[in-house]
Structures are given as structure tokens and as C-alpha cells.
Amino acid sequence: MIDDIKSFYxxxxxxxxxxxxxxxxxxxxxxxxxxxxxxxxxxxxxxxxAVVGVVSVGMTIVLISQxxxxxxxxxxxxxxxxxxxxxxxxxGFPELSIPLAILATFLILGFLGFIVxxxxxxxxxxxxxxxxxxxxIARGLAMVLSGGRIITGLPVEFTGFARMEFLGLPSLFxxxxxxxxxxSFMMNRxxxxxxxxxxxxxxxxxxxxxxxxRWNYYAxxxxxxxxxxxxxxxxxxxxxxxxxSEGVMMELDxxxxxxxxxxxxxxxxxSIYGTMLGALLIGSLQNAxxxxxxxxxxxxxxxxxxxxxxVALDQLRRQQS
Amino acid sequence: MxxxxxxxxxxxxxxxxxxxVKALDNVSLKVKxxxxxxxxxxxxxxxxxxxxxLMGAHKKxxxxxxxxxxxxxxxxxxxxxxxxxxxAAVYQHMKIAPELTVxxxxxxxxxxxxxxxxxxxxMNEMAREVLEEVNMENIDxxxxxxxxxxxxxxxxxxxxxxxxDVNIIIFDEPTAQxxxxxxxxxxxxxxxxxxxxxxxxxxxxxxxxxxxICDRVSVxxxxxxxxxxxxxxxxxxxxxxxxxxxxxxDLYYKEEIEFGDVVLEVKDLEVESKIExxxxxxxxxxxxxxxxxxxxxxxxxxxxxxxxxxxDSGLIKINGKEVKINSPLQAIKSGMAFIPxxxxxxxxxxxxxIVDNSNLVRSLLQANxxxxxxxxxxxxxxxxxxxxxxxxxxxxxxxxxxxxxxQQKVVVAKWINANSKIILMDEPTVGxxxxxxxxxxxxxxELLKQGKAIIFISSYIPELLGIxxxxxxxxxxxxxxxxxxxxxTQEELLYYATR
Numbered sequence: 087m088i089d090d091i092k093s094f095y096x097x098x099x100x101x102x103x104x105x106x107x108x109x110x111x112x113x114x115x116x117x118x119x120x121x122x123x124x125x126x127x128x129x130x131x132x133x134x135x136a137v138v139g140v141v142s143v144g145m146t147i148v149l150i151s152q153x154x155x156x157x158x159x160x161x162x163x164x165x166x167x168x169x170x171x172x173x174x175x176x177x178g179f180p181e182l183s184i185p186l187a188i189l190a191t192f193l194i195l196g197f198l199g200f201i202v203x204x205x206x207x208x209x210x211x212x213x214x215x216x217x218x219x220x221x222x223i224a225r226g227l228a229m230v231l232s233g234g235r236i237i238t239g240l241p242v243e244f245t246g247f248a249r250m251e252f253l254g255l256p257s258l259f260x261x262x263x264x265x266x267x268x269x270s271f272m273m274n275r276x277x278x279x280x281x282x283x284x285x286x287x288x289x290x291x292x293x294x295x296x297x298x299x300r301w302n303y304y305a306x307x308x309x310x311x312x313x314x315x316x317x318x319x320x321x322x323x324x325x326x327x328x329x330x331s332e333g334v335m336m337e338l339d340x341x342x343x344x345x346x347x348x349x350x351x352x353x354x355x356x357s358i359y360g361t362m363l364g365a366l367l368i369g370s371l372q373n374a375x376x377x378x379x380x381x382x383x384x385x386x387x388x389x390x391x392x393x394x395x396x397v398a399l400d401q402l403r404r405q406q407s
Numbered sequence: 408m409x410x411x412x413x414x415x416x417x418x419x420x421x422x423x424x425x426x427x428v429k430a431l432d433n434v435s436l437k438v439k440x441x442x443x444x445x446x447x448x449x450x451x452x453x454x455x456x457x458x459x460x461l462m463g464a465h466k467k468x469x470x471x472x473x474x475x476x477x478x479x480x481x482x483x484x485x486x487x488x489x490x491x492x493x494x495a496a497v498y499q500h501m502k503i504a505p506e507l508t509v510x511x512x513x514x515x516x517x518x519x520x521x522x523x524x525x526x527x528x529x530m531n532e533m534a535r536e537v538l539e540e541v542n543m544e545n546i547d548x549x550x551x552x553x554x555x556x557x558x559x560x561x562x563x564x565x566x567x568x569x570x571x572d573v574n575i576i577i578f579d580e581p582t583a584q585x586x587x588x589x590x591x592x593x594x595x596x597x598x599x600x601x602x603x604x605x606x607x608x609x610x611x612x613x614x615x616x617x618x619x620i621c622d623r624v625s626v627x628x629x630x631x632x633x634x635x636x637x638x639x640x641x642x643x644x645x646x647x648x649x650x651x652x653x654x655x656x657d658l659y660y661k662e663e664i665e666f667g668d669v670v671l672e673v674k675d676l677e678v679e680s681k682i683e684x685x686x687x688x689x690x691x692x693x694x695x696x697x698x699x700x701x702x703x704x705x706x707x708x709x710x711x712x713x714x715x716x717x718x719d720s721g722l723i724k725i726n727g728k729e730v731k732i733n734s735p736l737q738a739i740k741s742g743m744a745f746i747p748x749x750x751x752x753x754x755x756x757x758x759x760x761i762v763d764n765s766n767l768v769r770s771l772l773q774a775n776x777x778x779x780x781x782x783x784x785x786x787x788x789x790x791x792x793x794x795x796x797x798x799x800x801x802x803x804x805x806x807x808x809x810x811x812x813x814q815q816k817v818v819v820a821k822w823i824n825a826n827s828k829i830i831l832m833d834e835p836t837v838g839x840x841x842x843x844x845x846x847x848x849x850x851x852x853e854l855l856k857q858g859k860a861i862i863f864i865s866s867y868i869p870e871l872l873g874i875x876x877x878x879x880x881x882x883x884x885x886x887x888x889x890x891x892x893x894x895x896t897q898e899e900l901l902y903y904a905t906r
Contacts, residue, residue, distance in 0.1 A: 276777050277770050280763055287756035294745055294753055295767050296736040354758030
């Protein structure tokens with residue numbers, strides 16, 4: 087039993103330490119910022135972290151496979167526009183029921199993800215470049231389809247979901263939790279998850295161990311696009327509109343959350359839970375800053391510092407072991 | 408007692424402690440002028456640490472002895488100072504810029520300039536002079552380094568060292584990727600250096616090389632200097648005993664095993680302009696060695712059997728049935744396994760633990776709704792660690808923290824767990840120390856007894872003669888002979904490999 091606990095700690099030392107740091111930080115904030123330690127504030131924090139959290143999960147999977155996908159922010163905007171258009175029948179879109187609108191958005195985003203995977207696996211385009219290209223394509227599509235305008239008038243049954251709560255938690259955060267547990271299960275307990283780690287560790291090892299690189303690359307980038315689609319739909323529900331200019335720089339927030347959470351750019355390493363802690367840390371800093379009335383631009387500087395310090399500490403830890 | 412100033416390098420009572428490990432314990436090493444000094448020991452014995460201290464890449468423990476050059480005490484804090492004191496190192500994985508020209512590599516960071524602009528003409532001339540000094544005037548200083556052969560790349564590194572007025576050169580496993588004849592060529596050049604009164608420290612796992620080229624040899628074991636002596640006073644067995652700390656006996660291990668049915672039959676295998684004319688039969692319990700010089704197509708041949716390069720024509724029969732193999736997965740499903748030459752990039756997933764690595768292939772072959780059975784996998788990994796004597800604190804250890812020999816055992820475990828029948832091994836013992844090599848041979852014997860068959864690629868003829876039942880030679884992609892090991896000799900194999 088004690089051995090089990092020891093072994094558990096040994097394998098998760100990094101994330102456990104991180105969790106402790108996060109709790110200490112919250113404690114510190116609570117001492118100095120009166121409104122920080124309140125149900126209302128945590129509720130708000132959870133709701134705000136939900137969207138970028140879902141995007142970060144997808145980004146983590148891509149990073150573990152030794153890739154990077156810059157198109158996620160554009161995906162979020164495009165799926166917001168798509169779901170809005172399908173639900174309202176704007177600009178010649180067929181007006182669909184909520185489940186069909188979601189399905190249609192998934193199909194289109196899934197296809198875009200497939201194109202990225204195809205470019206990477208079959209056309210040998212580096213993932214950075216493929217993502218850069220798709221970032222522009224998806225953003226352009228969002229602008230063209232919406233005419234550059236915000237799509238409003240989304241049905242209340244749809245937008246109401248974002249305002250619901252279960253067991254005292256915001257519904258969007260529950261979606262994030264479900265996705266987090268699901269993805270973590272997928273990465274740790276399924277063959278696909280292990281294949282992704284192996285591909286990220288070394289493509290040649292994966293190939294020579296009989297892993298089908300093609301299907302795995304397709305799957306990785308389709309899953310990432312679908313997660314971004316979910317995030318885009320969540321955001322559209324929260325904002326009650328589809329905004330074609332949303333999600334700019336969100337790819338960097340997602341990469342930051344993953345990196346702070348211990349996922350490397352070299353592939354083969356990282357975890358969904360680590361990324362969640364990273365996203366919560368960034369969210370907490372921004373939240374605390376807002377409450378203190380700090381200029382948001384200072385918060386941007388602070389986030390940048392946290393990224394560098396977190397990775398530097400991680401490197402230090404690696405050199406010691 | 409010998410006079411101290413007879414030695415060009417004197418390292419006295421050097422210790423080095425890493426957190427939790429004493430890597431070097433009071434080690435003393437003395438190297439004379441114009442001497443080739445061998446440095447041998449198993450992986451982890453402290454050879455690299457000692458050299459890194461000498462080259463200024465590591466710091467010795469404070470107050471733990473001195474380094475003297477020509478009898479004068481020196482402090483070496485970084486590689487630049489090492490060069491100033493006349494030392495240079497040629498590493499196994501060389502830090503060179505393959506896209507730059509030979510001349511640029513030699514004068515990197517100190518190119519002759521006119522008003523800040525590189526004077527190419529002068530640089531190329533200077534490079535030519537430097538290359539003449541090592542009798543390599545046939546290398547054109549204007550070509551990109553990557554176009555040179557392996558030996559010539561090393562010679563450029565040596566020329567670079569000499570151009571910096573170096574008189575001590577350290578070779579760390581310089582022949583690891585060289586074929587037999589290239590090794591001989593490099594050794595001739597090293598002897599030339601010695602005649603120029605340059606001192607050489609030569610680190611190698613290949614003891615025959617040590618006897619070939621060294622004047623004296625020092626043995627390290629577990630961070631301690633075990634002995635230093637002239638090679639004439641030693642036998643290969645003495646050295647091994649000192650390195651391992653116990654009698655190893657024969658270097659190779661082979662059991663008499665009754666052959667079973669033919670498991671693999673290959674007829675006229677051909678791969679686009681790389682492989683021609685390869686035909687052989689392999690029976691249960693049999694080891695087929697494959698010998699050839701670098702570039703002979705050995706790796707290409709096994710990779711095409713394994714479905715990495717698809718074959719253009721030819722017939723492959725497994726257990727008497729014809730099969731078409733177009734991907735590694737198909738090869739694996741028909742019972743093949745592949746242990747690649749480069750463990751780090753092709754063999755093990757370094758960021759993954761033993762459980763993941765050892766169950767990787769096995770899980771792909773099992774239908775389990777895409778799920779992994781963690782409990783079963785951990786049990787299997789624990790059995791592997793036990794059966795193969797993999798030295799690790801836990802089955803959850805990441806592969807990057809294991810030694811080369813233990814990593815190789817994990818690769819073997821991966822295929823044992825996949826229940827493979829035909830195991831293709833590409834230089835499986837390169838860079839593994841003597842004791843661990845023998846464990847791999849014993850493991851092979853175990854597998855053969857269970858009716859498995861092995862194809863074994865090696866550049867090292869004594870190893871092939873020691874463990875194979877028959878040996879095939881390849882030359883420029885053609886199969887030039889297959890002979891029984893009992894009828895093969897070193898000369899004959901070399902003859903067919905160069906035909």
C-alpha cells in the first residue's frame with residue numbers, strides 16, 4: 087500500500103508539485119485579494135478557463151506527437167460562425183436543429199483536421215507549416231462565411247446551456263472535465279494513446295514497431311480539430327453569438343498551458359492533467375490581476391514570465407535527475 | 408620511479424562526485440609524449456567523465472588532485488582552455504557542420520579575414536596545408552563536409568585539431584560506425600600522428616583495436632583505475648577480467664541446438680537498385696550472419712524483409728507459405744521482429760517507460776477494443792525484467808535513464824512479448840560493453856532453443872564466427888556467398904565482401 091503510494095508519487099511527482107504550487111498561489115491571492123476566495127469568483131474562473139482548456143487538451147495531444155497545430159484559434163472562430171449560421175439560417179445556410187447543427191460543424195472541422203493530417207503525413211509538410219496554412223484558411227473561411235460580421239440571434243435553448251450549472255459547477259466547466267477525463271483515458275489506457283506517445287518519442291521506432299503512421303496522424307489532427315470545434319461551440323453559446331474574429335492568439339495560450347503543465351515541444355512527453363493545471367494557473371493569474379484592477383497588458387507580461395520560469399524550472403529538474 | 412616530466416599529461420588522484428554517485432574515485436592517468444594510450448572499461452566505468460574533466464566539460468571535485476601538462480599544473484575550466492593547453496577530442500558523434508565546407512569546418516570561428524570579410528582563397532589554401540600535414544591532400548577543402556567518407560570526416564576533425572597546435576588528441580570510440588577496412592585506414596593515420604610525437608588517448612570497446620594500436624592501456628572499473636600496463640604484457644582475457652572484475656571466460660556464447668523446419672525462405676530478393684540476388688533458407692534454431700562493408704546493403708536487406716522498403720521482385724516464404732510484405736505491421740504479423748542498429752532513434756521510445764516499450768508490439772497484435780490492460784502489461788514487464796535481468800529501479804523507469812545494454816534487452820523483450828519467430832538483428836551489440844554483450848548472446852541461445860530463428864548483421868568478423876551457424880556476405884547489394892561458419896575464415900569473408 088505504502089509502496090503503491092510511493093510509486094504513484096514517483097510517477098506523478100511533477101504534477102503533484104504543480105498542484106501544490108497552484109493551491110499555495112490561491113492561498114496567497116486569497117490573503118491579499120478580498121474577493122478572490124469566493125464561490126462567485128471560482129465559478130467565474132472555471133467558466134472562463136473552460137474554452138481555452140478544451141483547446142489546450144487538443145494541443146497537448148498534438149504536442150505529444152511531436153507536432154504543433156497553430157490553426158486552433160481559427161478553428162474556434164470558424165466553428166462559432168458555423169454553429170451560429172446553421173442555427174439561425176443566416177446568409178443562405180440551411181437552418182438546422184441543435185444536434186444537426188453541431189454535427190454539421192463537427193463534420194466540416196473534422197474534414198479540415200483531416201487536410202492538416204494529410205498534408206503532414208502524405209505531403210511531408212512540417213506540422214508548423216501545415217498549421218500555419220490552416221490557420222489562415224480557417225480564419226478566411228470564418229470571415230467569408232460570416233461576411234465579417236458577428237452572427238447573433240442564436241436560439242435560447244442553445245445559449246442557455248452556457249448559463250446552466252450542475253452540482254454547483256458551470257456547465258461549460260463540466261464539459262471541460264468530461265473532455266479532460268475522456269482524453270486522459272484515451273492517452274493513457276488505449277493503444278491509440280500509446281501510439282501517439284511512441285510517434286512523438288520517435289517516428290522511426292513507431293514505424294518499426296508496426297504502428298500505422300498514416301491513420302494515427304489523421305486521427306491526431308482530426309481529434310484536435312474536433313476539440314477546437316467543441317470549444318468554438320461552447321464559446322458561441324457563452325457569447326450568444328458567432329464571432330469571426332474570436333480566438334486570435336488562442337493557439338499561443340493553448341501551447342502555453344501545455345508547456346507550463348510539463349509537455350515538451352520535443353514530443354513523447356506530457357499529460358492532459360498537467361495541461362489543465364497550466365490552464366488553471368494562467369487563468370488564476372489573469373483572474374487575480376483583474377480583481378486587483380491591473381492593466382491587462384501587465385498580465386500579458388506576467389503570463390510570458392510564467393511560461394519561461396516554468397520551463398526553466400522543469401529543465402533544472404531534468405538535469406538533476 | 409619514473410621522472411614526472413616524462414609525461415605529457417599527468418592526472419593525479421582525480422575524483423568526481425555527481426549527486427548520489429561517485430563517478431571517479433582517486434583516478435590517476437599518465438600519458439607519455441608520442442604514445443597511444445588505450446582507455447577501456449565497461450559503460451559507466453567513468454571513461455567519459457575522466458575525459459570530460461580533461462577537456463574542461465566537467466569540473467573535478469574541489470581539492471581532489473591535479474592535472475599537469477608537461478609537468479606544469481593547469482586549470483581547465485572549459486573546452487577553449489583545453490585547446491590552449493594543446494588538447495583536442497574526436498568524438499563518436501562529432502560536432503561538425505555537415506553543410507559547411509571542409510575549410511570552413513577547420514577554421515570555424517577563426518576564418519582568415521580582410522576587413523571583416525572572409526578571405527576564402529586564403530582559407531582554402533591554409534586548409535590544404537593543414538590537410539597535407541595529415542597526409543590527406545586528396546581531400547578538397549572546398550567540398551561540403553557531408554560528401555566525405557566517415558574516415559575522411561574524422562581526418563578533417565584531426566586536421567582541425569592539429570591546426571590549433573594541439574599535441575594531445577583524444578579519440579572516443581572513433582571506429583564505432585566504421586567498417587573493418589575504414590578502421591584500418593584510420594589506424595594508419597593514428598600511427599602517423601604518433602610518429603609526429605603527438606600523444607593519443609584512445610577509448611574503445613573493441614579490444615582487438617586496443618591491442619592493435621595502443622602502446623599502453625589503462626582500465627577503469629566503477630570509477631576506479633584498476634591497472635595501467637604495456638599491451639605486450641597483457642592478453643585480451645586479462646583486460647576483460649580487469650574490466651568486468653571477474654572471469655568472463657569465452658567472449659562468445661553458443662549452444663549446440665538441433666535445427667527444426669525451415670521458417671524463412673527467400674529467393675531472388677530484389678529492391679530497386681539496392682539489393683539483388685539474395686536467396687537463403689533459415690531454419691528454427693539457426694543463426695544466419697550477414698557480413699558486408701558499410702554501404703553493402705545489409706540494413707537495406709533486412710529492412711526490406713521487414714517491409715520498410717518494399718521488394719520489387721523475389722519470393723518470401725514463411726513456414727512454407729508465400730507472403731507479401733509491404734509494411735512492418737505485415738512483417739510482424741507473419742512472425743518477424745527487427746532489432747535496429749540505432750537504438751536511440753529506431754529501437755526504443757526513450758520518453759516511455761519499460762511497460763510501454765515492452766508491450767508496444769504485443770498490444771498492437773491483440774484485439775481488445777483498442778484498450779490496454781494495464782495490470783497484465785505490468786505483470787509482463789515485471790517478468791521481462793526478471794527473466795532478462797534488466798537492471799532498473801522500477802518497471803516505470805523511462806528508457807532514457809537505462810544503460811545501452813539494458814535498453815537493448817527491452818527491445819528484445821518487446822519482440823519476445825510479441826511472440827516473434829524470426830528475429831532480424833542489425834548490429835545489436837554495437838556500443839554495449841563486454842559483460843552485457845555476452846548476456847545478449849546467452850539470450851539469443853535461449854530464444855533459439857525455443858525454436859526461434861535469427862538473422863544477425865555485424866561488421867565484426869570474430870563475433871560472426873563466434874555465434875552464427877552460417878554467414879552470408881553482401882557486396883554492393885549483391886549476395887556474394889553463403890557459407891557454414893565451420894568452413895568460414897576471416898580472410899574468406901573479407902574476400903567475398905569486397906568482390
